[in-house]
Amino acid sequence: MFNAAADPAPSDVVLASVRQPGDAACSNIHIRDGRIVAISAAGPARNGDVVHLEGRHVIPGLWDEHVHMTQWALTASRMDLSAARSAREAAAAVRARIAGTEAGAATECAGTLVGVGFRDAVWVDQPTLEMLDDATQGLPAALISHDLHCVWLNSAAGERYGVRLDASGLLKEEAAFDLTRELGQLPEDIVDAKVLAAAKDAAARGIVGIVDFEMSWNRDPWLRRIAGGFRSFRVDAGIYAQDLGRARVLGLRTGQDVPGGEGLLKVGPLKVLxxxxxxxxxxxxxxxxxxxxxxxxxxxxxxxxxxxxxxxxxxxxxxxxxxxxxxxxxxxxxxxxxxxxxxxxxxxxxxxxxxxxxxxxxxxxxxxxxxxxxxxxxxxxxxxxxxxxxxxxxxxxxxxxxxALGSDAPVAQLDPWTAMSAATTRAGADGRGPWHPEQAITRAEALTASARGRTRIKIGDPADIVVLDGDPLAVPDAVFASMPVAATLVAGRFRHTDPALSRAE
Structure with a gap:
């Protein structure tokens, strides 16, 4: 009997009775050793484990081409300030969080309250050191802007982390990046558990791979995670300019498989800001x-x-x-x-x-x-x-x-359907009309830009496949924005299976 949670994958799998977007007829997709070896007319399949998908649609696996994975994983446990419409409103939210939470429970990093997501570019007032000091009353607080390029600190956090603050309390660019990295220095097991949880959520949205631009030496944390059993998706681990010499000494080249990466980890691009x-x-x-x-x-x-x-x-x-x-x-x-x-x-x-x-x-x-x-x-x-x-x-x-489409998570959520919906409608869930709709692209173009140029599943491709409950070219816009994903396969292995699909089998 087929077991979607089995790992490693059986050498032969057949996805029976599936359709590619726009197709009326169903077919069977044959997978062997992690690759697609045949596509045949729908009908009885006898070899290997057969997964009956009952006419569901399949597309090539989706990539998020720009992620800061550790920062995204940490966001879930940090204070969300994205709704603050002013500096005073953000400070008031921090004050309320501290007042309404038991001592220590509101903090994440060695007693520091960490907030995320504020957008001071559209605030009617300006952040100040005095304003945040008054709200926090001595508890160290570090608030990271939604774009990661700015951090608003109070005096206690400035003293704790050894940074000089002006009257604004703001750190920008490299100083902000340095502090953000320091705030992420939690025990490895805690960070890895958060990364795994975030990765499972991403796989449930059809993600089969990411380009990770976390601002650190990325190769070693991913090797550690893979050694510990991480299998949710593929990772291209970016390299920053400060580590270029190290990469050259090691002979790292973009696209190269990293030994010990179980075929999931490759050397990514060289990132230069x-x-x-x-x-x-x-x-x-x-x-x-x-x-x-x-x-x-x-x-x-x-x-x-x-x-x-x-x-x-x-x-x-x-x-x-x-x-x-x-x-x-x-x-x-x-x-x-x-x-x-x-x-x-x-x-x-x-x-x-x-x-x-x-x-x-x-x-x-x-x-x-x-x-x-x-x-x-x-x-x-x-x-x-x-x-x-x-x-x-x-x-x-x-x-x-x-x-190449992505999220820049945590700047936006790691969900390819959110990105593709924005690209195709130029409108969000706030009820406002499309913004510059002349710059929209088609769904087919968005899917192609999310699947590394793959438009359809073909013989010879890696068996990185997303199974959908509807045709992504035909469903209404609201459905497309939160597209139901029945299953996600990476190299023929099921990394996400919707419970309804499991029951149907």
Missing amino acids: IDGSLNTRTAFCVSPYPDGGRGLLTVSEAELLALLAEAKQGGLVPAVHAIGDAANRVALDAFAAAGIRGRIEHAQFVREEDFARFGQLGVTASVQPAHALDDRDAAEANWSGRTTRAFALRSLLDAGATL
């Missing part, structure tokens, strides 16, 4: 923000070119973080000068003359469609009159760019 973010108003832009600044170029053009040249020599695919339109110009110039293909992470704001360069240079736009909805107010406030070229997925595709 060259500007900040929209929420923190540090994204490097051609025109000034309302406050007169233009953001930050955190890596010089010469330094970036040198990094790309070294990446090319070492076989690493560059993934350059660029949000502002000036930063995207700098990144594209560097790709052209280095003669290397790669990725631009985010590509949120692009000059009209630069859209076509993505396709011409073979640079993938690794984009996070949910950000367009989360940041529409911040974009209108800070890029006023220019938002026709913000989060411009249609313009990128029409200009020949390749899209």
Whole structure:
């Protein structure tokens, strides 16, 4: 009898009576040793374990191309400040949390209250050190913005972590990243348990792989997790510029299988951050923000070119973080000068003359469609009159760019259907109409950009498959946004099975 929880997978599995999107007729998909070896007309199947899927739809497995996995896993146990509409409202929420919680229960990191998700770009007032000190009354508090580029601290946290604070209490960019990493220094077993729980949730949404850009040396934590039994999905472990020398000494090349990774772990891209973010108003832009600044170029053009040249020599695919339109110009110039293909992470704001360069240079736009909805107010406030070229997925595709969709979790939730819904409707659950609907892409395009260019399941592919309860090309928008996933397979192994499917079998 078929057992969806069995591991390792039997050498032969048949997914019987399934349909690919748009198909009227059903077929059987034959899997052997983790790969698809045949697709036959639907009918009785006698070899191997047969899983009767009763006409359900199957698609290639989905990837989230940009995740900070540890930060995402920790978010579930941190205080959510995403609903705060002002600094005072955020401070009041912190005050209420402390007052209403038993001593110590509100804290996560050695007695520090950690909050996440605030959006000060759309607040009517400004965060201050005095405001947070008054709300916390001596309990160390560190509030991380939704984009991870800013942390609001009180005096007690500044003293605990040895950082100097000005009257705002804000740390930005590298100082914020350093503190966020420190706040994540929990015991390995606790972090790994949280990662496993978050990964199971992701597998239940059809995720078969992620590109992990956690701001650390990623290879070793994933080897530890896999050694401990992690099997939920594949991981491409990103490398940051500060670890480039270490990677070169070890001979790491993007796409290389990592020994000990059980076929699930590969070397990911080389991540280079060259500007900040929209929420923190540090994204490097051609025109000034309302406050007169233009953001930050955190890596010089010469330094970036040198990094790309070294990446090319070492076989690493560059993934350059660029949000502002000036930063995207700098990144594209560097790709052209280095003669290397790669990725631009985010590509949120692009000059009209630069859209076509993505396709011409073979640079993938690794984009996070949910950000367009989360940041529409911040974009209108800070890029006023220019938002026709913000989060411009249609313009990128029409200009020949390749899209790769992701979440940037914890900036947005690790759910590919949320991302694809945002990309195709340009509208969220808040009841507001579509924002720049001319920049929407089709569902077929969104599915392709979420499955590494795979449009259909084919013979010879890895058996990374998602089983759905409806046709993703035909269901209503509301269903598509929260698409029911009956099962997720990675290399032919079931990593998620809906209880209803298990009962049916």
